Amino acid sequence: MQKVRAKKSLGQHFLKDLGVARKIAETINPTVSEKFPVLEIGPGMGVLTQFLLQNPNINLTAIELDRESVAYLKEWYPELKLIEGDFLKLDLNNVFPAGEFGVIGNYPYNISSQIFFKVLDYKDRIPVCSGMIQKEVAERIASKPGKKAYGILSVLLQAWYDIEYLFTVDENVFNPPPKVKSAVVRLRRNSRTSLDCDERLFKTVVKTAFNQRRKQLRNSLHEFITDEAKLENYLTKRPEQLSVEEFINLTKLLQPCQN
Ligand code: SAH
Numbered sequence: 025m026q027k028v029r030a031k032k033s034l035g036q037h038f039l040k041d042l043g044v045a046r047k048i049a050e051t052i053n054p055t056v057s058e059k060f061p062v063l064e065i066g067p068g069m070g071v072l073t074q075f076l077l078q079n080p081n082i083n084l085t086a087i088e089l090d091r092e093s094v095a096y097l098k099e100w101y102p103e104l105k106l107i108e109g110d111f112l113k114l115d116l117n118n119v120f121p122a123g124e125f126g127v128i129g130n131y132p133y134n135i136s137s138q139i140f141f142k143v144l145d146y147k148d149r150i151p152v153c154s155g156m157i158q159k160e161v162a163e164r165i166a167s168k169p170g171k172k173a174y175g176i177l178s179v180l181l182q183a184w185y186d187i188e189y190l191f192t193v194d195e196n197v198f199n200p201p202p203k204v205k206s207a208v209v210r211l212r213r214n215s216r217t218s219l220d221c222d223e224r225l226f227k228t229v230v231k232t233a234f235n236q237r238r239k240q241l242r243n244s245l246h247e248f249i250t251d252e253a254k255l256e257n258y259l260t261k262r263p264e265q266l267s268v269e270e271f272i273n274l275t276k277l278l279q280p281c282q283n
Contacts, residue, residue, distance in 0.1 A: 035132030049075035065129035162207035
């Protein structure tokens, strides 16, 4: 059967280095127990899939949007549980009616942020998510406060996940090579069970503050501020200076019901 022709619109860059593929597949190993359900996003021609299927601790399901890749996978991996469709539209409760599951992939880079936002929507059921994304996004996700890369994704993900930047991957191991460098990350659910503040407001505050990241919070968050005195420590700061804990505290102070 012919190889799949890479389509730009689907973010298709097929990994050709089996050593790297094996290393990525192994990133989920330390966290899985017996027959742990794992979803692979965008298996393409199955370069990661083959290693995941070999792992006796993993109960693998994959979702692939590209019809041509689906046909290829059905031919070469008939044993694979494969869903043809868009991960972003997938109802994960249908695929995994109960319990926890992991997420892995050499992800389509054009939707990597959206993939992580969706993981966040299911955070209490996804203890681990690992895989390859653009290096720049990996740096954003893993960034600590005070860095240029620190932003919305860093705060929202780090509130719930411990992030490990595992290793960098050169563009030459792909066909076709992407324009950017890549990196492999792992997100593991931390022990936080609630934010101790209004979670929706927390998200809005983080997004609003970073959407005007050069501005002091006094200006970017003015529509939320009713009592400046309470917020003294925060008013002249910029969003990249605030840790996750500080964003949580700030949100508490902005909550109208706690006046
Ligand atoms: N994992 C393969 C392919 C990586 S390229 C490898 O390492 O070689 C990204 C893959 O994600 C492609 O196969 C692409 O078709 C698929 N894809 C793109 N958008 C998708 C979506 N919304 N849902 C599921 N798969 C998607």
